[in-house]
Amino acid sequence: MIIEICATTINSVINANKAGADRIELCSNYNVGGLTPSTEFIKESLKVSGIPINILIRPRPGNFMFNQTEINKMKKDIISIMGLDINGFVVGSINLEGEIDDNFINDIKELTCPLELTFHRAFDYLNNQNSSLDKLINIGFSRILCSGNKNNAIQGIDNLISLNRYSSNRIVIMPGGGVDKKNCLEFKNAGFKEIHLSGIPKSEFLYNLDSDYKTIKEIVSKTK
Secondary structure, three states: OEEEEEEOOHHHHHHHHHHOOOEEEEOEOHHHOOEOOOHHHHHHHHHHOOOOEEEEOOOOOOOOOOOHHHHHHHHHHHHHHOOOOOOEEEEOOEOOOOOEOHHHHHHHHHHHOOOEEEEOHHHHHOOOHHHHHHHHHHHOOOEEEEOOOOOOOOOOHHHHHHHHHHHOOOOEEEEEOOOOOOOHHHHHHOOOOEEEEOOOOHHHOOOOOOOOHHHHHHHHHHHO
16 A cells, blocks of 8 residues: 655655655645645755655645636746656646636646646545546546545545545545544555555644654554
């Protein structure tokens, strides 16, 4: 099973590598769901990481309906990052009708080719998820990060299973949101190939946003 760690600090990147995680989603501002990290943080993380790093592109907290100014900023951020040795990008945008913003997604695919693309948890807010999944496959996305339309992935596991069944291995469905050492095996046993988590102990969330080495190590040991 592939373990992706959401990392917002350099210690998180280091701990994810040491603990045996497979990939990192790099972002800032974890407390608001993650925003685009600075170029300096990306460069620093690349120096210490031996595993692939995907970069979250999100200009602000809140909903995933972005205006043209915000879209232009995301494109500008992607262009500035493309020259770095990253694995891919994590993106998403929806329109007022609750559908994928086609123009944005197609533009992003063109800008980021040949790097990997993950559609983030904006997917949970889409009205027709099966047709949206088909669209992302046709565009060339590698995976979808979602929680099954619920606050966390364990609450949405039945919806995630249905989505995974519909995908028929055409795209990776990666559960994320509330995945931890207590429930990680439920996702493996349900047939998922990847999971996304921060590894930040709940007891430390208010004062320490470092992904915990021991937590990640335990999850890796359970799921490999």
